[in-house]
Every structure is written in C-alpha cells, then in structure tokens.
Amino acid sequence: MLSPKLLDALNKQINEEYYSSYLYRSMVAYMEDKNLDGCAHWMRMQADEEHMHALKIFDYVLERGGRVELQAVATPDRDWDSPLKAFEAALAHEKFMTENITKLADLALEERDHATNNVMQWYVSEQVEEEANVDDIVNKLRMVGDSGPGMFMMDRELKSRPAPAPIAEA
Numbered sequence: 001m002l003s004p005k006l007l008d009a010l011n012k013q014i015n016e017e018y019y020s021s022y023l024y025r026s027m028v029a030y031m032e033d034k035n036l037d038g039c040a041h042w043m044r045m046q047a048d049e050e051h052m053h054a055l056k057i058f059d060y061v062l063e064r065g066g067r068v069e070l071q072a073v074a075t076p077d078r079d080w081d082s083p084l085k086a087f088e089a090a091l092a093h094e095k096f097m098t099e100n101i102t103k104l105a106d107l108a109l110e111e112r113d114h115a116t117n118n119v120m121q122w123y124v125s126e127q128v129e130e131e132a133n134v135d136d137i138v139n140k141l142r143m144v145g146d147s148g149p150g151m152f153m154m155d156r157e158l159k160s161r162p163a164p165a166p167i168a169e170a
C-alpha cells in the first residue's frame, strides 16, 4: 500500500509528465509553424515519450492499489524567440523534471517504500538520457547560429529520431 504522502506525490508527478507531453506538443505546433519538419518530428516523439512516462506511473499506482486522481494540465507556452530558445526551454524543463524525480525517489526512501524507489530509479536514468539528448541539440543549434544551411542540416538530422519504445518495454 502506498503511503498517502507518496500517493499524493505520484499523482502530482503524473500531472507533471502530462504537462511535459503538452509542452512538447505545443513545441510541435511552433516548429510546424516555422516549417521545421525535423524539429517538429523530434518534439512529436518527445511528446509521445512524456505521455508514456505519465502512463507508467499511472499504471504503477494502480498496480499498488492506489487511486489515480488526474488533475488539470497547465497551459504551456506557445511561442519562443527561435528554435534554439525552444530547445533551451526544453532543457530547463528537463532539469526541473529531474529535480521532481529526485525528490520523489528521496520521499520513497523516507517512507521506506523500496518498490517506488525502484520505479523512480528508472526515471532517474531516463532523465540523464533526456538531459543529455536535449543538451546535445542545444549545443549544436548554438554552433549553427544564424546559418540557414546549418539549420537545414540540423532539421534533417532531427527528423531521424525513432519512435519511443512501447510502455511495456520502457
């Protein structure tokens, strides 16, 4: 049985993951508006992945006999000054998410809930990967600067991002 404190924190994290998905979906719309198909594709894959992050906790709470309580999802930003600024916002968001996961893992240990801590360790590793991926894109976009051909190449590279693994394999 999940402790009430942990159940509440997990429900909040489900909401944060849904918000992440919503934020990246908003970035899809922004990139499409700029005719950056590759960037839009990358954001679409990321939005799908965040949706799966939400579902993984959702299913875990149910598995532990907890009550999932979905909450309103906040309105994400819709505009950024440039694709680079959007990816910088994505990186800042992932750092925020890492902090949330760290707090949840700490709370699970405080509550002596090793099963939840174990699930959170999956997210800890996932966050390392997510931050590294976005950081790499931010660095490349900074190198590209105002170069049109550079942006064209970068957009083409981002189009090759594969779809996220299904939840059962996650």
Ligand code: FEO
Pocket (backbone or CB within 6 Å): 017, 020, 050, 053, 094, 097, 130
């Ligand atoms: Fe699910 Fe990118 O945090």
